[in-house]
Structures are given as C-alpha cells and as structure tokens.
Amino acid sequence: MKSALPVLTVIAAILLIWIVAVVPMNIHLTADQAQRDGLAVTPETPVERQAYSGLGLTFRNPGLIAQTFVQERPRLPSPHQVGAELWKTVVDTRITSKRSLVYHGWVTLSATLLGFAIGTGLGILLAVGIVYNRAMDMSVMPWAIASQTIPILALAPMIIVMLGAIGIQGLFPKAIISAYLSFFPVVVGMVKGLRSPDMMQLDLLRTYYASPSQGFWKLRLPASVPYLFASLKIGISASLVGAIVAELPTGARAGFGARMLVGDQYGQPLVTWAALFAAAITAAALVGFFGLVERLTLRRMGMQTA
Amino acid sequence: MTGVAIISAMAVWGAGWFVNVRLSKTVAADTRLVRFLVPIIFGLTILIIWELLVRLLGISAVILPPPTVIAERFASEGPRLWADFEQTVIKGAMTGYICGGLAAFAVALLADRSPFLTRGILPVGGFMAALPIVGTAPIFVKWLGSDWQSKAAVVGVMVFFPILVNTVAGLRDTTSMQRDLMRTYGAGYWSTLFKLRLPAAMPFIFNGLKIATTLALIGAIVAEFFGSPTVGMGFRISTSVGQLALDMVWAEIVVAAIAGSAFYGLIAWIEGRMTFWHPSQRK
Numbered sequence: 001m002k003s004a005l006p007v008l009t010v011i012a013a014i015l016l017i018w019i020v021a022v023v024p025m026n027i028h029l030t031a032d033q034a035q036r037d038g039l040a041v042t043p044e045t046p047v048e049r050q051a052y053s054g055l056g057l058t059f060r061n062p063g064l065i066a067q068t069f070v071q072e073r074p075r076l077p078s079p080h081q082v083g084a085e086l087w088k089t090v091v092d093t094r095i096t097s098k099r100s101l102v103y104h105g106w107v108t109l110s111a112t113l114l115g116f117a118i119g120t121g122l123g124i125l126l127a128v129g130i131v132y133n134r135a136m137d138m139s140v141m142p143w144a145i146a147s148q149t150i151p152i153l154a155l156a157p158m159i160i161v162m163l164g165a166i167g168i169q170g171l172f173p174k175a176i177i178s179a180y181l182s183f184f185p186v187v188v189g190m191v192k193g194l195r196s197p198d199m200m201q202l203d204l205l206r207t208y209y210a211s212p213s214q215g216f217w218k219l220r221l222p223a224s225v226p227y228l229f230a231s232l233k234i235g236i237s238a239s240l241v242g243a244i245v246a247e248l249p250t251g252a253r254a255g256f257g258a259r260m261l262v263g264d265q266y267g268q269p270l271v272t273w274a275a276l277f278a279a280a281i282t283a284a285a286l287v288g289f290f291g292l293v294e295r296l297t298l299r300r301m302g303m304q305t306a
Numbered sequence: 307m308t309g310v311a312i313i314s315a316m317a318v319w320g321a322g323w324f325v326n327v328r329l330s331k332t333v334a335a336d337t338r339l340v341r342f343l344v345p346i347i348f349g350l351t352i353l354i355i356w357e358l359l360v361r362l363l364g365i366s367a368v369i370l371p372p373p374t375v376i377a378e379r380f381a382s383e384g385p386r387l388w389a390d391f392e393q394t395v396i397k398g399a400m401t402g403y404i405c406g407g408l409a410a411f412a413v414a415l416l417a418d419r420s421p422f423l424t425r426g427i428l429p430v431g432g433f434m435a436a437l438p439i440v441g442t443a444p445i446f447v448k449w450l451g452s453d454w455q456s457k458a459a460v461v462g463v464m465v466f467f468p469i470l471v472n473t474v475a476g477l478r479d480t481t482s483m484q485r486d487l488m489r490t491y492g493a494g495y496w497s498t499l500f501k502l503r504l505p506a507a508m509p510f511i512f513n514g515l516k517i518a519t520t521l522a523l524i525g526a527i528v529a530e531f532f533g534s535p536t537v538g539m540g541f542r543i544s545t546s547v548g549q550l551a552l553d554m555v556w557a558e559i560v561v562a563a564i565a566g567s568a569f570y571g572l573i574a575w576i577e578g579r580m581t582f583w584h585p586s587q588r589k
Contacts, residue, residue, distance in 0.1 A: 006426030014430075075449065135323070135330040138341065139348030149570035150563040151523035153440075154539070157531075157547045158555045165369045237436040244438055248531050256441070264444035264532065272444055280437040287436050 015079055024054025025076035026068040031057060033071070034064055077273050085274040101259070101278045108243050108255040109282060111171050115178020116239040120232065122179070123186030130187070131194040131220070144187050152180060156246045174246040174255075181242040182235030189231030193224025226303060229294035236286045244279060256282075311362035315355045322351030371553040379553040380560055386542075387561050394539040395565045397454035398526035402461025403518060410466045411511075414473035415499075427474055435467035443529040452533040461525040465518035469511070476510025477503050509584050512577040519569045523562060 032046055042060040043049045049057060058065065069078040077085075086101070093100040126144075130137045156177050163173040197219050205215050247257025256279040263272030326344050353373045359365070360372040367375065380387070417423040443460050450456035480503055488498045530540025539558050546554040 003425045003429060006422050006424075007429050008426075010423070010426035010430045135327040135344070138330045138344040139326050140345075142345040143349065146567060149520055150566040151520060151527055153524045154527045154543055154559055154562050157544055158552065158559075161547050161550070162369055162552070165366075233436075237438070241438045241440055245440060245528055245531075248528070260441055260444055261532075264448065269445070269448075276438075276441045276445075279441055283437050284433060287433075 018076075018079055022074070022076050022078045023058050023065055023068045026071050026074045027054050027057045027064065029071055029073075029075060030064050030068045034067065039064075073267055073269060075269070077270055081270060082273045082277055085270040086277060089274055090278070098254075101274060104255050104259050104275070105278055105282060108174075108240070108247065108257065108279070111174035111246070111255075112178050112236070112239045112243040112286075114171065115175035115180075115243065116182050116236055118175065119179035119182035119239065120186050120235060123183045123231075123235075124190055124228075126183075127187050127190030127194060128216075130191050141191070144184055148184055148188070153177075153242065153245050155180070156242070156248075160246060174243045177246040178239035178242040181238040185234040185238065186228075186231045189227045189234075190224055193227025194220045196227065197223045222301060225301065226294075226298065229290060229297070233287050233290050233294075236290060237283050240279065240283050240286065308363060311359055314362065315358050318351060318354050318358065322347055322354075368550045368552060371556060375553050376556040376560065380557040383554065383557060387557060389537050390539045390542050390558065391561055391565060393454060393535070393537045394457070394526045394530065395523065395569075398457030398529070398538070399461050399522040399569075401454070402458035402525065403465055403522040405458065406462030406465040406522075407469050407515065407518065409462065410469035410514075411473055414470050414477065417474060418477045424474055424478065428471060431467045431471040431474070435471060439464045439467075440525060440528050443525070444532045447529065447532045453535055454538075457526045457529045457534075457538075460529040461522045464521045464525040468517045468521065469514040472510045472514030472517075473507060476507025479510060480506050508577075508581045512573065512581065515573050516570060516577070519573055520566060523566050523569065527562065 028046075028049060031049055035046075043052065043057075052060070068074075069081070071077075074081070089099060089101040093102075097103065126140070130141055159177055159180075160173045163176065201219060201223075202215070205219055210218070244255070244257040244260075247255040248261060256275045259275035260272050263269060263275065326347055329340055329344055329347075332340070356370075357372045357374060360370055413427075417427045440460070442463060443456075446456040446459045446463075450459055484502055484506075485498065488502050493501065527540040527543070530538045531544050534541040539562060543555050543558050546552070546558070
C-alpha cells in the first residue's frame with residue numbers, strides 16, 4: 001500500500017493533462033456552435049478561426065471554455081462525459097438491450113475466454129511436447145519464437161473470411177484469433193517453466209527412483225506454475241485485443257470492437273470512448289483476476305509471489 | 307482423391323519428421339548447422355503438405371491459396387508491396403516507434419529524479435501497457451487524418467508504456483554499493499547517469515524496445531483498418547480480403563513477417579553491440 005499515494009498522483013496528473021487538453025481540442029467546435037446560438041465569437045467567420053490554433057482561439061474567447069466540456073460530439077470528450085456515458089450504457093441500460101455495454105462486453109468477453117482456453121490448453125500441451133521431445137524442440141521452438149516478432153494480428157481479417165467461406169461464423173472465428181494470440185506466450189513461458197528445475201533437483205528425483213511421469217507431476221509441473229501465471233497474464237490481455245480487433249474488419253454487429261467502429265462511423269465519439277474505456281476496464285479486471293489467482297495459488301504452494 | 311491426398315501428406319510429414327528425429331539424435335545435434343537445418347526442414351515440410359493438400363483436395367483459392375501461388379504473387383507484385391511497406395512500416399511504424407521511444411525515454415529520465423514519481427509510474431505504466439491501446443486507432447485517425455501521421459501516433463502511444471516501464475525499472479537497477487562508489491569518485495548526477503546508471507539500464511531498455519517492435523507493426527497495420535490512403539499494408543489486407551484475393555493477403559503477411567523479424571533482429575543486433583558486457587550476451 002506504500003505506493004498508493006504515488007499511483008494516485010500519477011493518475012491525477014494524467015487526468016489533469018486530459019482535462020486541460022479538452023479546451024484547445026474542442027474550442028473550434030464550441031466556437032462554431034456558440035456562433036450558431038447567437039453568441040459573440042472573436043474571429044467572426046469559421047474560415048478566419050481556422051487560421052488560429054486551439055490555444056490561440058481559447059485566449060481570444062475565454063468565455064467559451066466552460067462550454068468545451070459539454071459538447072455533444074466533442075473531438076476530445078472530457079473525463080466526466082466518458083464517465084457519464086459509461087454509467088448510462090453499463091448501469092442504466094438493461095443488459096439485454098443492444099445499447100448496453102454489458103451486452104457488447106459479453107460478446108467480446110465470451111470470444112476472448114473461449115479463445116484463451118483453447119490457446120492456453122494447446123500451448124501447455126505443445127510445451128510439454130517440446131520439453132520431452134528433442135526433435136520437436138529443435139523444429140518447433142525457433143518458429144514459436146520467430147512468430148512472436150510477426151504482427152499476427154494482421155491475419156485477423158483473413159482468418160475470419162476463411163472460416164466464413166467454409167460456413168463458420170459468429171463466436172468461433174474471433175475465438176480462433178484470441179487463441180492464436182494467447183498460444184505463443186503460453187508455449188514460450190511454459191517451456192521455460194518446465195525447464196526451470198535445475199540439475200540438482202532432477203538428480204534428487206532420480207535417486208528417489210522416480211518415474212518420468214512422477215518427475216513431471218511432482219517437480220516440473222509445480223515448478224512451472226509461476227511462469228504459467230506470468231504467461232497467462234500476457235495471454236489474456238492479448239486475447240482480448242485479438243477479439244476486439246477481430247470485430248473490426250468484418251463489420252461485426254456486437255462487441256467492443258463493433259461499438260468503436262459504430263461510434264467512429266456515425267460520428268458519436270462518446271460511444272467510441274466509452275467502448276474503449278470499457279475494454280480497458282475489462283482487460284484490467286482480467287489481468288487483476290489472474291494476478292489474484294496467482295497470489296492465492298502460489299501461497300497455497302508455499303512459493304513466493306514474484 | 308481425398309485418400310491419395312491424405313496419404314501423400316502423411317508420407318511427407320513422416321519423411322520430414324524422420325529426418326528431423328534422426329538429425330536431432332546425432333552427435334552433431336548441437337552444431338550450428340543442424341540447429342539451423344532442423345527448423346528449416348520442419349518449415350519446408352509444412353509448406354509441402356500445405357501445397358499438396360490444397361492442390362489434391364482442390365481447395366478453392368478463396369479459402370486457402372497454395373504457397374506457390376502466394377510466392378508468385380509476392381514476386382509479381384514487388385512494386386506495390388514495396389509501396390505498402392514504405393507507407394506502413396517506414397512512415398507509420400518507424401516514425402511512431404522513434405517518437406514514442408524518445409518520449410518514453412525523456413519521461414523516464416524526468417520521473418527518475420523523484421523516487422516518489424517512480425513508484426507511481428511503474429504500476430500505472432505496467433497497467434497501461436496491458437490495455438488494448440489499439441482501440442485508440444479510430445480516435446487518432448479522426449484527429450490526424452487518414453495518412454501516416456495518425457498511424458505514427460497510434461504506434462507512439464502503443465510503444466510508449468513498455469519502453470517507459472522498462473527504462474524506469476532499468477534506471478533503478480544499480481546497487482547502493484555502485485552508487486556509493488560513484489559518490490566517492492565525486493561524480494555528480496549527470497556523470498553517474500551516463501557512466502553507471504544508463505549502461506546498467508541498457509538490458510532493460512532493449513527489452514522494452516524489443517517488445518515494442520511487434521507492437522509498432524501491429525499498431526500501424528491495425529490503424530489502417532480504420533481509414534488510410536489507398537496504399538499501406540493494412541489497407542491492402544482489408545481490401546484484398548474484400549475482393550477475395552487471398553494470395554495478395556498472404557503476400558502482405560509474408561512482407562509483415564519479414565519486416566517484423568528484421569525489425570526485431572535489428573534491435574537485437576544493436577543490443578548485442580551495445581550490451582556485449584552483459585551475462586545474457588555471453589556466448
């Protein structure tokens with residue numbers, strides 16, 4: 001808890017920068033609006049105002065500052081507008097409604113979780129194979145590492161179209177992309193973890209006359225748990241990004257990605273911003289959840305939390 | 307026909323796997339040549355099976371084009387692919403990467419002067435690095451137009467936090483013994499920074515830079531899905547998917563893979579030259 005105050009300070013600083021930035025970002029819009037409402041604005045025509053920067057226009061019209069925070073379609077919404085939109089779409093809307101962010105969140109989250117489960121499961125299996133089979137290690141591992149340097153997300157639209165062409169639609173294509181993104185961090189982390197017992201420990205088990213399967217269940221697997229959790233935390237946020245991006249190029253109707261796209265196309269910045277923050281909160285909650293499980297598990301196992 | 311396809315694919319798989327198993331069990335398994343050869347054989351096996359299955363099963367090119375068609379497209383579309391590469395990687399990703407990296411570095415140096423700020427920035431930055439920042443792409447495209455500037459901005463924000471967190475963590479990575487030694491030498495803040503703390507932080511900084519290479523390409527490509535001029539890798543991927551020209555999409559993915567690996571390789575090479583003293587670089 002020692003870092004609570006510094007963290008709050010940094011967050012406050014970020015919020016302050018945001019609030020200050022709202023004024024020059026929205027001032028042109030506000031000035032145009034104010035003129036239509038019959039207020040006096042100091043360069044009088046929009047064309048003249050374009051010549052001024054956001055800051056310059058603000059200094060010439062200090063009276064408009066308050067209004068920059070309450071624009072209906074701001075370039076940069078203020079924090080309270082985003083908060084209000086989030087509250088409206090999360091709490092005040094029935095979750096069955098198409099406008100509820102909980103509904104959209106569940107669409108994205110279900111794909112994320114399904115993909116994450118598939119990706120993690122396959123990743124652990126492959127890691128076990130790599131650790132126990134030298135040929136597999138030498139052939140697959142370089143590709144697994146190289147594939148981390150490739151922008152895999154670029155594959156997303158194609159996978160969706162490919163699967164769509166053979167009649168698979170909806171949840172599953174998104175889950176595949178999520179699985180793909182969480183797969184490699186888990187493989188790399190688990191291989192490291194399963195190899196983490198040192199020679200002494202392996203020799204000790206040999207002196208106990210332990211079978212290879214006992215060696216796996218009693219030494220290698222427990223030793224890999226901290227590495228597994230580190231990979232899971234990377235994997236789950238990658239999965240969520242994958243599910244969101246998978247919704248973008250196909251014009252999905254539901255999900256965080258779809259909300260961002262709708263807000264973008266129909267000129268409703270608040271919708272985009274609310275979806276963005278909801279996605280961020282979801283990611284934070286997922287990572288936090290795995291962090292909690294990690295701490296509890298490691299404590300039960302008598303290991304130190306990293 | 308299906309039977310022939312499956313049997314021949316399995317035969318190729320068996321042959322490739324057999325060679326690799328034999329190679330990995332030889333005495334020479336630890337030589338560089340074999341370490342290089344085994345993954346190549348594995349990759350080739352996959353490519354041949356892919357080609358065989360697509361040709362023999364008559365899978366439509368709309369679903370999965372065979373590797374030879376992709377290679378042909380790659381060779382024949384050279385200029386167009388180069389233009390896309392220039393737009394997305396050089397203008398979008400590289401500019402954003404450099405700006406974001408420099409900004410993160412500057413903020414890290416500033417924050418480093420106050421232990422209070424450092425304690426706040428580490429958790430907040432680590433948290434921000436896990437967020438789906440790609441989602442800011444539509445916002446930046448709206449603000450900065452659809453040309454490369456908006457892509458560079460998305461990339462800049464995406465790479466900012468990993469580099470920031472790693473630099474801040476790296477700058478803290480000196481022992482009090484080392485700092486005391488510098489003090490007994492009469493070294494001030496700047497000479498301690500340049501002679502002790504920055505060199506000690508290098509492995510961390512490069513770790514952040516390497517993580518950021520992949521993020522930079524992802525950001526630049528995904529941001530183009532939200533609007534771009536009629537050139538760029540993300541633009542080409544999304545329009546080619548629309549035209550069902552999947553061989554073109556795969557050709558772009560080959561470009562992305564080469565660019566991603568080369569970018570990562572470049573940073574790793576620089577790291578090797580600059581942190582040759584670090585235990586992780588010992589051969």
